[in-house]
Amino acid sequence: MPTIGRVTSATLGAEGVSKRFGDREALREVSFSAGAGERLAIIGPNGAGKTTLLSILSGIQEPTAGRVTHPPEVIGWVPQQPAVYSKLSVAENIRLFARLENVPDVEATVARMLELTSLADRAGDEVGKLSGGNRQRVNIAVGLLGEPDVLLLDEPSTALDPRQRELLWDFISSLAHGGTTVFFSTHNVGEAERYADRVLVLADGELLFDGPPAALIGDQRDFEAAFVSFLHERGH
Amino acid sequence: MRWLILKDLQILRRSPLILGLLLVYSVVLALVVSQAVDRGPSKPRIAVVNEIPPDAATFDLGPEEIDVNEVAEELFRSIDPVRAKTREEGLEKVESGEALGLLVVPADIPQKLAGAIQLSGGDPPSVDFYYEDDNPLKSTQVQSAIKSRIADANRAISQKITAEAGKYLGFILRGGSFSVLGQSFDVLGLENAERIVRAVQATLPAGSDNRAALERVRSFADLAAQNLDLSEELLNSIGTPIRVNERKLSSSGNAFYSAAALAVSLMFVCVLLGAGLLALEREENAFGRLVRGLVTRTTIVVQKALLAGLLGAVAGAVILAVLTATGSAEASDLPTALLAVLVASLAFGALGVAIGGVTREVRAASLVAVLVLLPVAVLGLIPSGTVSGAADDTIAAINALFPFRPALRGIESGLTGGDLPARLAHLSALALGYGLLARIALRRFA
Numbered sequence: 101m102p103t104i105g106r107v108t109s110a111t112l113g114a115e116g117v118s119k120r121f122g123d124r125e126a127l128r129e130v131s132f133s134a135g136a137g138e139r140l141a142i143i144g145p146n147g148a149g150k151t152t153l154l155s156i157l158s159g160i161q162e163p164t165a166g167r168v169t170h171p172p173e174v175i176g177w178v179p180q181q182p183a184v185y186s187k188l189s190v191a192e193n194i195r196l197f198a199r200l201e202n203v204p205d206v207e208a209t210v211a212r213m214l215e216l217t218s219l220a221d222r223a224g225d226e227v228g229k230l231s232g233g234n235r236q237r238v239n240i241a242v243g244l245l246g247e248p249d250v251l252l253l254d255e256p257s258t259a260l261d262p263r264q265r266e267l268l269w270d271f272i273s274s275l276a277h278g279g280t281t282v283f284f285s286t287h288n289v290g291e292a293e294r295y296a297d298r299v300l301v302l303a304d305g306e307l308l309f310d311g312p313p314a315a316l317i318g319d320q321r322d323f324e325a326a327f328v329s330f331l332h333e334r335g336h
Numbered sequence: 337m338r339w340l341i342l343k344d345l346q347i348l349r350r351s352p353l354i355l356g357l358l359l360v361y362s363v364v365l366a367l368v369v370s371q372a373v374d375r376g377p378s379k380p381r382i383a384v385v386n387e388i389p390p391d392a393a394t395f396d397l398g399p400e401e402i403d404v405n406e407v408a409e410e411l412f413r414s415i416d417p418v419r420a421k422t423r424e425e426g427l428e429k430v431e432s433g434e435a436l437g438l439l440v441v442p443a444d445i446p447q448k449l450a451g452a453i454q455l456s457g458g459d460p461p462s463v464d465f466y467y468e469d470d471n472p473l474k475s476t477q478v479q480s481a482i483k484s485r486i487a488d489a490n491r492a493i494s495q496k497i498t499a500e501a502g503k504y505l506g507f508i509l510r511g512g513s514f515s516v517l518g519q520s521f522d523v524l525g526l527e528n529a530e531r532i533v534r535a536v537q538a539t540l541p542a543g544s545d546n547r548a549a550l551e552r553v554r555s556f557a558d559l560a561a562q563n564l565d566l567s568e569e570l571l572n573s574i575g576t577p578i579r580v581n582e583r584k585l586s587s588s589g590n591a592f593y594s595a596a597a598l599a600v601s602l603m604f605v606c607v608l609l610g611a612g613l614l615a616l617e618r619e620e621n622a623f624g625r626l627v628r629g630l631v632t633r634t635t636i637v638v639q640k641a642l643l644a645g646l647l648g649a650v651a652g653a654v655i656l657a658v659l660t661a662t663g664s665a666e667a668s669d670l671p672t673a674l675l676a677v678l679v680a681s682l683a684f685g686a687l688g689v690a691i692g693g694v695t696r697e698v699r700a701a702s703l704v705a706v707l708v709l710l711p712v713a714v715l716g717l718i719p720s721g722t723v724s725g726a727a728d729d730t731i732a733a734i735n736a737l738f739p740f741r742p743a744l745r746g747i748e749s750g751l752t753g754g755d756l757p758a759r760l761a762h763l764s765a766l767a768l769g770y771g772l773l774a775r776i777a778l779r780r781f782a
Contacts, residue, residue, distance in 0.1 A: 160624045177628055183621040200630040242625070 111136050111281045112157060112175070112250045116166035119152050119305075126152045127305040133169060134283070134298075136249070139276045141296035141313075142285040143327065145336060148302040150285040151180065154252050157283065176248035176280075180255045182239035186228030190219050190238050193227055194245070201246045213241040216271065232259030240268070244275070251275060253284040257291060269295045293323035301327070303336040361707060380478060381416040383426040383435035387443040395450035402493075404446045415439075415482075430468060430585060433720060436478045437467035449493070449577060462579040478719075479582070486580050493577045590664040595748035596717065598655055598677065602648045603709055603740055606681050610644035610688020611701035614774070618696050623781060633778040637689055637771055644685030645678070652677035665751055673750035676759065680743035683763040686770035687739055693777030709740075716741040739766045 113133030119126045127149045134140050142150045155161045157168055158177040184193045194213050198206045214220040217237040222230065227238055236259050243251060253272070257265045273295065276282050286292055292299050293313040301309035301316070309316060309330065313323055320326035348355055386405070393405040418435045420426035426438040441463050448461035463486065467478050507514055511525020524532075617623040617636065627633055656673055659665040665673065688705065695701040715731050716738070735741035746759030 155624075159628050175628075177625060179621055179624060181621045183625040185620050185622060197625075197630075200626070 111170055111172055112283075113169040114153070114157070114163075114166065115169050117153070117156060117163045117168070118165040119149070119156060119161065120164045125305050127156070127163070129166065130302075130305075130307045131166075132300060132307065132310050134250075134281050136281055137276050137279045139272070139282045139284070139295060139297045141292035141299045142283060142302060143287075143289055143292050143299055144302035145331065147304075149305040150302055151254050152305075153300075153302065154254050154283060154285055157250075158252050172249035174246040174248040174250075176243040176246060176251040178240050178243035178251070178253040178256055180258065182227070182235045184227050184235070184238050184242055187226060189224050189226055190214070190230070190234075191223040193238055194241055197242045198245050203245060209245065213244065216244070217241045218267070233261055233264040236260060237264070237268075240271075248280065250281045250283070253282070255285050255287065257286065257288065265291075289324050289327050293317075301330065303331055303334065308334055308336075380436050380482070381418060381434070382478075382482065383418045383420045383429040383438040384415075385420050385423055385426045385438065385440045388441055388446060389443060392443070393446055395446050402449075404441075404449060427466060427585070430466060436719070437465060437482060439482065440464040440466070445578075460579050461577060462581050464581045464583060466583045466585050468585045475584075483580065486578060490578050590659075591748050591751040594659050594664050595744050595751060598652055598659075598747050599680065599716075599740060599744040600713055601655060602652050602677065602681050602743065603684050603713065605651050606644045606648035606684030607688035607691065607705050607709060608702060609647060610640055610685040611692035611695070611705050612688075612698050613640045613644060614689050614692030615696060615698040615701040618781060619698055633781075634775055637693075637774045637778065640689045640692070641682060641685040641767070641771055641774070644688050645682035648681035648684060649674075649678045652681060669751045669753070672753070672756055673747060676743070676746040676750035676756060679760050679763045679767075680739060680746055683739035683743065683767040683770070686767040686774065690770040690774040690777065693774040693781060696781060708738075712738045712740050716744055736762075737766075739763055742766065 111134060114130050117130045118128055130149075130153060142153060144150055152161065156163050158175055159168075159171070160177070185196070188196065191210055191214065194210045195206060198209045198213075203209045211220075214223050217240065219234060219237055219241070222234060227235055230238070236256065240253070240256060243253070251272075256272075257268055260268060269291070272282055272284070276297075284296075296313060298311060299309065299313055299316060300307060316330060317323050317326040320329055388404055390405070394401050394403045418426075418429055420429055420438070423438070423440055426435070426440065429435040430438050445461045445463065448459060465482050467475055467482075504514075506512075507523045507525065509526050511523050511528045513520060513522050515521065614636070617626065623636075626636065631639075653674060656665060656670060656677065660667050660670060688701075691705050691708070692701045695704050712734065715734050718731055720728070720732060720735075742759050742762040745754075746756060746763060748754060749756040749759055
């Protein structure tokens, strides 16, 4: 398995992580590590184990075997489905989770997050009445409340239109530049190529590739073709 | 349409848990209800005190000796008697719930019964029946049951009296000698009178009269009329030789109705709230975010149960205030009633959270809550001891496992000054138990 571009100052990683659900093996001895400020894309076909890996890294699930290495104190988690209360307003959601995160200045944090997500003009609207894209922005804002060292995003751009996606990736890139390590899973391999420093290719719970997008392309015409060819060569 | 039916059947076949639950639910419910109906109050559990001294239990009815103890045993055979030596001991059994009522056969009943049958005047024979008037459903059922049993005993005595009355009628018809109240009577009898009159008629010339014979006929007519008067009185005593003196031990007025209304309202409010609040965390996908170090699963269980319970208690307080304003509850009982409402609400809230934890979806939680609560409420309103055998044990077990019955009794105790600490302890234990169940369910909740 290629392992190009590893960083030395590891902030989060996995060491032989496996996860079983009954007879099904969702993850098989997955190992990697990420450095500060890195953007890692986790890609793979449906059922590859992307969400399972992210949920183990976030602490929601325990691995059946192996361990998560160098877990920082605060890990931001942005699940695929918005994990916010639809009957609360945008500001109320951010305020609630800011309080639960024991953020020092709650109101200043709420204002900053509304600014970051460009939702200040929708602050009083119920989340349930927002579009899917705006709901996802609230979801991300809540994930960032603890000013985490590591941010985990599970298919964050799924419900967003192209303009919102662009804003999202600009925002994520700015976080990474600030030293936040960002993991994201995506089905859009083009996003992985454009916005990730490294890609982790998972298939049937097995980590098949760990390296920069350029290393996966090789002599293929584009990243998506290279990705499909790579999986095909390995029997997936 | 058949394709839609086939599709639905396929879906049902692939939902064995739901199908199994519905099947088990309907079977268990049908069994419990049928047991309760089939084994109705045929043998109510009633404390009995027989005050008749063993050597004073008999009296004579004509040539026959009647043993009142035998009559009493006949009465006891129709109930599930809980023997007590004294009235005080019997009353304790009623207060403790061991018996539904207390039936006392007074020491003077043989004399009174003999007097009634021998037409010597005096008070009619009666038994004393004590029962608690705290639960109108129970007291109605118990009154009905004991009156039925007394009617059985009266019927048995009536058969003996009827036989004796038949002998008197025989004297009137055929004549003979008998004694009543120490006086001997020689009765001609209607048949003899008829023969005499016919004989006199045959011997007398037209227009002549035999004064002595006619006088005898007149005397008989007079005596026959008196005997008929006696028969009327005797027949009256045959109908209800034994009367029942009903004595209410306590009267809580509308406390039972108030407690029942409160318990039902609290149960639905708190359980549905608790179940919905927890299931909503999962439906909003927020549960996973919350338990990632923000709060513990135990905190979530406690918070949901507390919130559901406190909101229910607020609703309960409002209902209590209305009941007090309308005179259905006493203002002096409000503090204890409120305490009972609060603890009951917390137990209901914990039950709701457990249901929410197991079902994991708001709609499923609401459906399961209603499916569970309706039969629990019905069974909780069946007075203990009014059904017998396995049905009573099953109902008692269900009532002990769910907070409805303890809440009903607790609120009632709060309104009437009953045994509140025991009810509160029961409700607290249930709250803890359901809280634990909810916490276990949250292990696979996300």
